Amino acid sequence: MTTMTTTANRSSKAWYREPWPWMLMAGPLAVIIAGVITAWLTIKSNDGLVSEDYYKQGLAAGQTVAKSKFAEELGIVATLSLTSEGMRVKLSGKHPDMVMPPALQVTLSHPTRAGLDQKSRLQQGGDGSYAGEMHLPASGHWLVLIEDDAKTWRLLGSVMLPAAQELNIGGEGAAAKLK
Numbered sequence: 001m002t003t004m005t006t007t008a009n010r011s012s013k014a015w016y017r018e019p020w021p022w023m024l025m026a027g028p029l030a031v032i033i034a035g036v037i038t039a040w041l042t043i044k045s046n047d048g049l050v051s052e053d054y055y056k057q058g059l060a061a062g063q064t065v066a067k068s069k070f071a072e073e074l075g076i077v078a079t080l081s082l083t084s085e086g087m088r089v090k091l092s093g094k095h096p097d098m099v100m101p102p103a104l105q106v107t108l109s110h111p112t113r114a115g116l117d118q119k120s121r122l123q124q125g126g127d128g129s130y131a132g133e134m135h136l137p138a139s140g141h142w143l144v145l146i147e148d149d150a151k152t153w154r155l156l157g158s159v160m161l162p163a164a165q166e167l168n169i170g171g172e173g174a175a176a177k178l179k
Contacts, residue, residue, distance in 0.1 A: 064154070071153035074098060077171040078146050078155050082136055082163050089122055089146065090129040101148040104130045109143045137161060144169060 015021055075094025080087060091100055102124050109117040122132035139161050146155040146169065157169030 067147075067152065067154040068156060071155050071170060074153060075171065076153060076155060078157075078169045080144065080159070080163075080167040080169065082159070082161070082167070084136060086131060086133045087120070087122065087136070088129055088131045100124065100128065101150070103149050105147045105149065105151075106132070106134070107143075107145040107147075108134060108136070109145070110137075111141060111143060 076098075077092050079090045079092070081089075087106060089104060089106070091104075104122045105119065106122055107117065107119050116137065118134055120132045120134045122130035124130050142159050142161055144157050144159055144167075147153070155170040157167065159167055
């Protein structure tokens with residue numbers, strides 16, 4: 001009987017010296033580590049698509065639609081010429097006595113990457129068109145927003161860059177179409 005007891009004592013090891021408990025604990029431990037890394041990434045990273053003041057922007061949506069409708073009522077059409085150096089805009093309206101603003105605010109924005117958005121102020125030249133410097137991106141889908149300085153009206157259209165032709169924004173249906 002003593003031989004049997006000493007053999008049983010020799011063959012049994014402490015639990016932490018056996019490989020099976022460690023292999024069984026490796027799976028849950030890996031999940032815990034992955035969860036901690038995921039939580040750290042969500043806290044540290046910025047979601048550029050979500051605005052900090054989304055509620056205020058939602059309230060302002062009605063005012064934005066009214067400005068677009070006002071531009072449509074005035075029959076304002078903007079003809080854009082895009083080059084690598086900048087942008088030239090020629091405005092026209094259905095009322096011949098419409099007073100053109102001295103300057104335009106133009107925003108070129110990417111639909112999903114807010115960090116690439118650009119704003120520029122275009123001054124009216126001697127020929128009645130507006131010109132200004134804007135570093136146009138190489139290619140892709142972009143939204144173009146044109147407003148007067150007083151922000152009483154606005155035109156919104158989309159463009160695929162590079163655009164070899166002139167682009168019309170506004171007019172009937174306020175849809176951007178190639179000339």
